[in-house]
Amino acid sequence: MEQPFTSVWTREPRPAKSPGLGRDQIVRTAMALLDAEGVDALSMRRLGARLGSGATSIYWHVASKDELLELVMDEVFGEVSLPDPGAAGWRGTALAVAYGLRNALFAHPWAASLIGTRPAIGPNAVRLAARMLDAFERAGFREAQLDYASAALLSFVLGATAPEVAWQTALRRSEATEEEVLRATREMVAQVARDHPGLVARHKAYDAKDIGAERALSFDFGLSCLLDGLEARLAAPDGAPRQTGTSSPAGQARSDMM
Amino acid sequence: MEQPFTSVWTREPRPAKSPGLGRDQIVRTAMALLDAEGVDALSMRRLGARLGSGATSIYWHVASKDELLELVMDEVFGEVSLPDPGAAGWRGTALAVAYGLRNALFAHPWAASLIGTRPAIGPNAVRLAARMLDAFERAGFREAQLDYASAALLSFVLGATAPEVAWQTALRRSEATEEEVLRATREMVAQVARDHPGLVARHKAYDAKDIGAERALSFDFGLSCLLDGLEARLAAPDGAPRQTGTSSPAGQARSDMM
DNA sequence: GATGTTTGTCGTACAGTGTGCGAGTGGAAT
DNA sequence: ATTCCACTCGCACACTGTACGACAAACATC
Structure with missing residues (x-):
């Protein structure tokens, strides 16, 4: 649309001394x-x-509705409260960012559907990234690994939370009780996965449990796994401590696009 | 909208014996x-x-455009080619799924903006999940950890890839050269992060490098970190080997929503 | 004070969007 | 021959983002 690749954040906002709309x-x-x-x-x-x-x-x-959405998106990033990176320590800061972002997305479910859509480079997003980089640097990450590590954390949090929120709002929009939803979902899974017998059995096991709590546990698990993996890199700075990982599997090209 | 929480996958498709549209x-x-x-x-x-x-x-x-999108979404999941879980081993299968999904999203950039939007429970998505669970079970994951582990992998892949694709398509849509974009981005960062001096310096270091390759490396790094963390759980089945991780930080509620 | 100029508001209009409805079509079954 | 059914499709409705130009009010300059 616009040729020199502009964004809200490059352009000056209107003087804003106005009494009316702002x-x-x-x-x-x-x-x-x-x-x-x-x-x-x-x-x-x-x-x-x-x-x-x-x-x-x-x-x-x-300038446009898109721009407005960029602005509100950044407001969401601004809502995660950041601890002092010196006091909280590396892992503490990481956890705070992770849960903070997760909670912010739950508080504003519409943000989850926008988050993969446009790059997050507003001032609040940048401040969050800067805080995290600061904490990670204190922990001992250097150079490229510093960026990789913080990107990995954000990736996991976003990827884990967005679909969760999508599910939740999809449920909320249909005014079905949780009972009905569970039954319908099981039927769906059973119908679709009848040649994967393990799935339906496992899904049955969920009936008793609280879905929300279960999802929170899942988030905790993945998060601490990732943090453990990151921490292991601190010991062996320039290699993968458990080998593999950088070789692409079975004929799949790695970075073939762009 | 619909009261009993239906989805495309529950309802029978039209008989489809038709000669014309299908x-x-x-x-x-x-x-x-x-x-x-x-x-x-x-x-x-x-x-x-x-x-x-x-x-x-x-x-x-x-039934609706939304339903159509659910259908095409699942087609994307169907495009990732799955290795034999017995032959490829746990880590091999995980890598194959990760890169396969990543490549599929790059091949169909529109899918990235839909992926956080609606739950992925189509037959192809389910088959992918089943394969992964199979591989993870062979590796030794049990019970809840089985689900958590595979969910963590998918979360990371989605969360890492979707924003990347968003960036790429945002660039493609504006017909600016990569040069211009780089310059504009740096200006943006400089303008927005002038009180985070580390950031702008680090961003400068990127100028020489190929962005796409850099991002692929970042993906590799995060992925192998996560896999390492998962692998560590196989040794110590029911605890976090590096402690912490399950306690929420500094006044942040964990599962307060839903 | 008169005159231009900037800053800001808004009505109208245009080219689209998803989709409900009901009229129409052709072929198969009675 | 008639009734039914699986389909197709034109029209209409309510609604969208936003370009444009007509306004008004505040301010600058002469």
């Missing part, structure tokens, strides 16, 4: 609307109505 | 359109035009 008020109202009614309910006209102004007035302060 | 032809054509022109270009009218039929004819075979 960029931050727009963003706040948009977040409220998103939180209250979900991502589908956010239209410029509805937002304008909530602001008590015309729909197209918004375009004076914000 | 569910699979629709899905194939939709994929072609998506691959060629991206996710914004997929509208029912355009799809109908490509099929040589009216736009609303599609609704006989497919």
